[in-house]
Amino acid sequence: MLAVSKLSLHLLILIFFFYSCKSIEEKKDKSIIDDFKSIIEDNTLTAVTQNNSTDYFIYKGEPMGFQYELLKKFAETLNIKLEVLVENDINKMFSKLNNSECDIIALNLTNTKERKKIINFSVPIIQTRQVLVQRKPDKWQQLSNKSIDKLLVRNVLDLAHKIIYIQKGAVYLSRLRNLSDEIGDTINIIELEGLDTEEIISMVSSGEIDYTVCDENIGLINKTYHQNIDIKTPISFNQNISWGIRKNSELLLDTLNKWLVDYKKTRKYKELYNKYFHKVKEVHFSKNNYISKRTGKVSEYDDLIKVQSKILNWDWKLLASLIYQESRFLNDLKSWTGAFGIMQLMPSTAEQYGIDSCAELEENLEAGVKYIKWIDEQFNDIKDENQKIKFTLASYNVGLGHVLDARRLAEKNGKNPNEWDDNVDYFLLHKSNPKFYRDSVVKHGYCRGEEPYNYVASIMERFEHYKNVIKE
Numbered sequence: 001m002l003a004v005s006k007l008s009l010h011l012l013i014l015i016f017f018f019y020s021c022k023s024i025e026e027k028k029d030k031s032i033i034d035d036f037k038s039i040i041e042d043n044t045l046t047a048v049t050q051n052n053s054t055d056y057f058i059y060k061g062e063p064m065g066f067q068y069e070l071l072k073k074f075a076e077t078l079n080i081k082l083e084v085l086v087e088n089d090i091n092k093m094f095s096k097l098n099n100s101e102c103d104i105i106a107l108n109l110t111n112t113k114e115r116k117k118i119i120n121f122s123v124p125i126i127q128t129r130q131v132l133v134q135r136k137p138d139k140w141q142q143l144s145n146k147s148i149d150k151l152l153v154r155n156v157l158d159l160a161h162k163i164i165y166i167q168k169g170a171v172y173l174s175r176l177r178n179l180s181d182e183i184g185d186t187i188n189i190i191e192l193e194g195l196d197t198e199e200i201i202s203m204v205s206s207g208e209i210d211y212t213v214c215d216e217n218i219g220l221i222n223k224t225y226h227q228n229i230d231i232k233t234p235i236s237f238n239q240n241i242s243w244g245i246r247k248n249s250e251l252l253l254d255t256l257n258k259w260l261v262d263y264k265k266t267r268k269y270k271e272l273y274n275k276y277f278h279k280v281k282e283v284h285f286s287k288n289n290y291i292s293k294r295t296g297k298v299s300e301y302d303d304l305i306k307v308q309s310k311i312l313n314w315d316w317k318l319l320a321s322l323i324y325q326e327s328r329f330l331n332d333l334k335s336w337t338g339a340f341g342i343m344q345l346m347p348s349t350a351e352q353y354g355i356d357s358c359a360e361l362e363e364n365l366e367a368g369v370k371y372i373k374w375i376d377e378q379f380n381d382i383k384d385e386n387q388k389i390k391f392t393l394a395s396y397n398v399g400l401g402h403v404l405d406a407r408r409l410a411e412k413n414g415k416n417p418n419e420w421d422d423n424v425d426y427f428l429l430h431k432s433n434p435k436f437y438r439d440s441v442v443k444h445g446y447c448r449g450e451e452p453y454n455y456v457a458s459i460m461e462r463f464e465h466y467k468n469v470i471k472e
Contacts, residue, residue: 035246035248035249035251035252036249036251036252036255039078039080039103039252040078040080042080043080043081044080044081044082044083045071045074045075045078045080045081045082045083045103045104046083046085046101046102046103046104047067047071047082047083047084047085047102047103047104047105047106048084048085048086048087048093048096048097048101048102048104048105048106048107049065049067049068049071049084049085049086049087049105049106049107050086050087050088050107050196051086051088051196051468051469052065052196052197052198052218053198053221053222053225054066054067054108054198054217054218054221054276055067055068055106055107055108056068056084056086056468056469057469058298058465058466058469058470061298061299061320061321061323061324061328061329061462062324062462063084063462063465063469065276066272066273066275066276066277067106067107068084068106069272070106070125070272071084071104071106073263073268073272074256074259074263077259078255083464084464084465084468085101085102085468086468086469088194088195088196089168089169089193089194090107090167090168090169090170091168091169093105093107093244094118094119094244097119097244097245097246098118098119098246098247100246103245103246103249103252104243104244104245104252104256105119105243105244105245106243107243107244108126108128108215108217108218108241109121109171109241109242109243109244110171110215110239110240110241111124111239111240111241111242112171112174114174115171115244118247119244119245119246119247120244120245120246120247120249120250120253121240121242121243121244121245122242122243122244122245122253122256122257122260123242123257123260123261124240124241124242125241125242125243125260125264126217126241126273126277127238127239127240127241128215128216128217128238128239128241129215129216129234129235129236129237129238129239130172130175130213130214130215130216130234130235130236130239131213131214131215131216131219131231131232131233131234131235132153132156132159132164132211132212132213132231132233132234132235133201133204133211133212133213133214133219133222133229133230133231134152134153134204134210134211134229134230134233135204135205135207135210135228135229135230136148136152136228136229136230137151137152140228148230152230152232152233153211153233154232154233156179156182156183156233156235157183157185159179159183159187159211159235160183160185160186160187161185161186161187161188162187162188162210162211163188163189163190163209163210163211164176164187164188164189164190164211164212164213165190165191165192165200165203165209165211165212166189166190166191166192166197166200166212166213167191167192167195167196167197167200168191168192168193168194169191170191170197172213172214173189173191175213175235175236176189176213176235177189179235197212197214197218198218198222200212201214201218201219201222201226201229202226204226204229205226205228205229213235214231215241216231216234217277219231220277221276221277243256296470296471296472297470298317298320298324298466298470299320299323299324299329300329301323301329301342301361301365302316302320304361304362304365305319305320305323305365308365308366308369309369311369311370311373312369312372312373312376314389315463315467317463317466317467317470318389318459318463319369320466321459321460321462321463321466322372322393322396322459323342323343323365324462325455325458325459325462326342326343326344327341327342327343327344329342330342331361331364334357340357340364341357341359341361341364341368342361342364342365342368343364343365343367343368343369343371344368345364345367345368345371349367349371350364350367352371353366353367353370353371354367355367371396372392372396375392375395375396375400376388376392378395378400379391379392381418382418383418384418384419387418387419387420387421390420390421390425390456390460391403391407391420391424393455393456393459393460394420394425394428394452394453394455394456397451397452397455397456398428398447398449398451398452398455399444401443401444402428402431402444402447402449402452403424403428403452404443404444405427405428405431405437405441405442405443405444405447406424406425406427406428406431406449407424407427408441408442409427409431409436409439409441409442410423410424410426410427412439412441413427415427420456425453425456427449428447428449428452428453429449429450429453430449431446431447431448431449432446432447432448432449432450
């Protein structure tokens, strides 16, 4: 009887152990599934990246960047929205990822053993090597390449006792420490907090410091801005550069990896890579004054826009986003409908405010803002300012009457006429459907609602990008 009891006890322990392990595995699987499932259910992929001239920036009013465009393609594949967070501190990026504040770190992340302990890496996006950034000698334009080489560090042994400044948290620290061991001498390394690699490269160019280190692809781009820097001295072999994914996001990682493997084989990926890392960038970007990271500007008219935005009590970047949507900041633009100028005013509207197609840019801007102000006042019964802005934007695009129709449709169908998102926007979007535009509450008939629906979404999305990049 005792033997049977012992056997029963052992069986119970084994059964308990089996189901405990199974339960742990099920919980683990559930957490993995839920992590990716929540991204799909929320309809949003949240990524953190840096604001610099490679990863994410505003150019002529439009969000751009290698990492940004790649993220956008991936989000489009998943058929979800992309939300971009900006963080220039790498350690804080890791914290955001592991605290579930974002889903992906989209950056030139070098694969290292230490980093693999805290995050998973995607398949490599590119390969690059680390290079020394140093300043060319004075009057370098008058010197031969051979003479320049004699005055610069070309042998890593000559880095002994030199001071090299790097971004805090960057992988360059471990590489420089290893290099110091390899050359058998001291390399003095100073980590700079609050500055990113591009800002430190600028310090080399201006003469504030003598040396820094960067990835070669980043260095090539920055040479177009700082022609007096040299990046010809490598300090590492080629290394894999990937995106970072949270440890429990295995389904997201698997989905991303499959997409990257396929997408990197396409012509579109090659075009994207060449756009940012080959000579095309030098031609298109380097001489333009309105790359936001370098100037803090969206356009050459920022000062005028700031003055006019105060009349509306709007953030000036919101008005700038509207203007970009309308005219790309081109005052000589005239549409097939007859709309003209930086604010793309229709002739009848322009006449109300005393201007015509010969008006100066400032006059066109002032008239457009007066018109926006009038529209805004028609929605004074909407108390939520963020919602009110969306009604105003839609009306500026398609006309007040269609938006008022959509509000009446919303109210009739049990929705909130004072709420744009998932309420009035739905009825404006579907106002091309006879079921809606023939309804008895509709006074302005058919409307191709997709245009104002996308118009509002585009302006608000671009506004978020402007806020990310322009810090004022």
